[in-house]
Amino acid sequence: MTTLILLSLLLLSLHTCRPFNLTPICRSPLLHQQYERSTFLRSSSDTQNDIITLDSVILSVNSIASMGFKKVEEANTTSELEKVRLDYLGKKGEITQVMNMMRKLGKEEKKVLGASINEVKQKMEVVLTEKKDTVQEQELQAQMESERIDVTMPGIQNQGIGRRHxxxxxxxxxxxxxxxxxxxxxxxxxxxxxxxxxxxxxxxxxxxxxxxxxxxxxxxxxxxxxxxxxxxxxxxxxxxxxxxxxxxxxxxxxxxxxxxxxxxxxxxxxxxxxxxxxxxxxxxxxxxxxxxxxxxxxxxxxxxxxxxxxxxxxxxxxxxxxxxxxxxxxxxxxxxxxxxxxxxxxxxxxxxxxxxxxxxxxxxxxxxxxxxxxxxxxxxxxxxxxxxxxxxxEQFPHFGDQGMTAFLEGRLAEKKEEKPIKEEAPKKQKNGAEPVAGGEIDISKLDIRVGTVVKAWKHEEAEKLYCEEIDIGEDEPRLICSGLVEHMSVEELRGRRVLVLANLKARKMVGVPSHGMVLCAFKDDDSQVKLVEPGEGAPNGARVTVEGYDGEPATENQILKKKMLDKIMPKLKVNGEGIVVWDGKPLATEEGGVVKSDMNGCSVG
Incomplete structure (x- = not known):
């Protein structure tokens, strides 16, 4: 009887959006009023069990985060911390997976859930970073202790022969x-x-x-x-x-x-x-x-x-x-x-x-x-x-010529027997497509983020450049310079939602440090340039991806040194339906859908 009463109370709490004593991480009065009133359906069924409230989803995020914080606290090595990061913040992590529910939500509800998830992710990243610094220091101290030498002990003459670097x-x-x-x-x-x-x-x-x-x-x-x-x-x-x-x-x-x-x-x-x-x-x-x-x-x-x-x-x-x-x-x-x-x-x-x-x-x-x-x-x-x-x-010969001569004579194998290389069939992408030419360099290497231009002004020393501060979900807006003066007014630029290529190295544009690039559709002769449009429901900071290409973004140095833009950007186009595609497949966010432009058939860059 007691069990039945508790179960009834739990169902009543989920239905009425009244959590017990757990306080959500994102709980401003305005957001609280919004998601207290909102619900969404997982299916067309009218049964009570199919109705899930936005509040319950946010409580689920908080519950997952609480467990993640606990695991961070319990981790004792950097490898354990990395596993926690991947389990919760990785591409297939638990917090990331909750983002899939946004497809069932309305426009206002998406904003609320997106803000809550972003706040949880930011707090977990801070906690992970702080714990990692502590653990690394502990590991270093342990290593130093294990390798400690008692300098008061009598010295022992080293009978070994020196080695060349x-x-x-x-x-x-x-x-x-x-x-x-x-x-x-x-x-x-x-x-x-x-x-x-x-x-x-x-x-x-x-x-x-x-x-x-x-x-x-x-x-x-x-x-x-x-x-x-x-x-x-x-x-x-x-x-x-x-x-x-x-x-x-x-x-x-x-x-x-x-x-x-x-x-x-x-x-x-x-x-x-x-x-x-x-x-x-x-x-x-x-x-x-x-x-x-x-x-x-x-x-x-x-x-x-x-x-x-x-x-x-x-x-x-x-x-x-x-x-x-x-x-x-x-x-x-x-x-x-x-x-x-x-x-x-x-x-x-x-x-x-x-x-x-x-x-x-x-x-x-x-x-x-x-x-x-x-x-x-x-x-x-x-x-x-x-x-x-x-x-x-100690692995190398006493003199340079000994090791090199052995190598040239084919005697390197005496030191280390190489295992035969097993030929593997080329892996296919999730969508069944063949691997991209070059194996590793595809659209997933680009970290494309949704952003909003919060401030824009004319560059003081460059006639064709605007300077923009763009919110892409980071602690501070990104400062980016764009050559858009000839194509739109500064008033048209302010407040616009844009896509930002975020993993580019910062470079000075006529004295102003620009960190990133705003993506636009353009004609080959540059006679017309327009901003591409992210989906309406995508929050600032949401990553734009292509289905089937699930790799992690490259570092800023890799983008530059491996000349990835030269290999990726030529395949970025606007198709005949006004959808931005890479190699024929649409760019999209989980929250806002596909990326669009009215410049059909044009390139994007």
Whole structure:
């Protein structure tokens, strides 16, 4: 009898939107009044059990969040915290799944539920971040304690033999290869400074202040880049050495310049803020060095590094200091790997350095020592090079030539027997479509978010640019510059709902830092440009996706360095029905439906 009474009270509470004593996380008086009055149907049935209130859904979100907060508190390792994050905030997480209910709601109800879910997600992200910092500190302390050495104990003489660092071996072998071809080595601090001026790092290499190629080089500036005085930075590439040598030497000459470089990069298994480059430069009388000479030199060098039977391919590319330019790949263990860039020196670079481009010409090439070392020695994490762990160094031979000779003779397999590669059938997307060409780069790499323009004004120094502050569901509005002056008034722009490509690196647009891009439909001749329209029910911050492409968004560095926009954007169009599609499939949000535009048949970008 008691059980029956409790069950009746529970059903009555759900029907009347009266929670017991649990206070929802999102409970402002206005929102409370809105969702207290609103309900929605899961089906067309009129039975009481099929009626679910918006309030009960919000209570469900709060209940899920409470359990998530508890699991965060119970987690003791970073891996456990990551699992909690994925279980609750991941693409298939419990909080994310509640968003599916929005399709059954009315316009006002969607806004209320969206606001509640966003608040829960933000609070959980804060809690996860704070706990992660605490756990990481505890793990570090535990590691330090486990590796503690009692310095008061008597010393024991180390009978082991010292080992060479794999980077040292790669740099020496690469340098020696070019020295044997008649190149001079440039390593003196006066000729190869690690602190460079903006002129030597960029301007003299055909990269003026407004050149888009500067976005590819995230420099550590030591002085204000927008200040009135000369700008200094930690050099982002060893190409600056070429300018110093062209100013110092008289043609003909050939140099090889190894050195350390610095970039503001996200540290992961393949990226570091400090790494090593090796540059070559050859200058002769015009006509004596051709593109064929460059290809022959590069192929010979790669054979010395990877073995005489290595396959090499050249691809056309762009570098501001060479024209034409090429990127070079080698086929290693059945895969094509990009290993270096090269090209014929641009005449404007020669002229800047005081060399007459009518009389002299030449070629240049550059590559990263870490990339070569990782491939040759089978190292999967670039961070191992800088950890200073003696156990890592013990894996390598005493001298560079021992390890390289063994590699070239095919004796590398004695150390580690490779397992046969099992061929797998290509995976299909959820919608049955074949994988996108390139395997990994598809529309899911773009983090496209719904936003609202809360403020807009004319750029003070650029005639064609507006500056906008756009709310995309973050703590602060994004500042973005858009070239829309010729296509709409600032009044038309204010308050508009837009789509923002959010995972782009911030770049200065005539002095204003712009972080993201507003998506528009446009005609090929740019005679007409219009904003695309997100669905009405989509809240700010909602992600726009394409069904069947469920990958996580790429980082800002990956978008830039892997040139993803060049591969993804050409497939972004407005179809004949006014729906924005990628490769023929509609862009949509779970809350607001498909993205639209009245510019049928136009491109989107």
């Amino acid at each position: 794999p980077l040292s071996m790669i740099i020496e072998r690469a340098t020696d290869t070019f020295v044997k071809l008649g190149y001079d080595t440039v390593t003196e601090l006066s000729d190869s400074p690690e602190i460079e001026s903006d002129y030597y790092c960029f301007e003299a290499l055909n990269c003026p202040p407004d050149h888009p190629a500067r976005d590819m080089q995230d420099s550590f500036y030591l002085t204000d880049p927008d200040g009135p005085e000369e700008t200094y930075m930690l050099r982002t590439h060893t190409s600056a050495v070429q300018i110093h040598q062209m100013e110092k030497r008289k043609p003909p000459f050939r140099i090889v310049a190894p050195g350390r470089v610095y970039r503001r990069d996200d540290i992961d298994a393949t990226h570091s803020m400090i790494f090593h480059q090796i540059e070559i430069l050859a200058i002769e009388e015009k006509g004596k060095l051709t593109l064929g000479d460059l290809k022959g030199t590069v192929e010979y060098f790669l054979q010395q590094m990877f073995g005489p039977t290595i396959e090499v391919q050249f691809r056309g590319s762009f570098f501001p200091f060479t024209e034409p330019s090429m990127e070079v790949d080698v086929k290693f263990n059945g895969k094509w790997l990009e290993v270096l860039g090269c090209g014929m020196v641009d005449p404007r670079v020669l002229e800047k350095a005081g060399i007459d481009p009518e009389k002299y010409g030449g070629f240049a090439a550059g590559f990263g020592a870490e990339r070569f070392a990782m491939v040759i020695h089978g190292i999967t994490d670039i961070r191992e090079f800088y950890n200073g762990d003696a156990r890592f160094l």
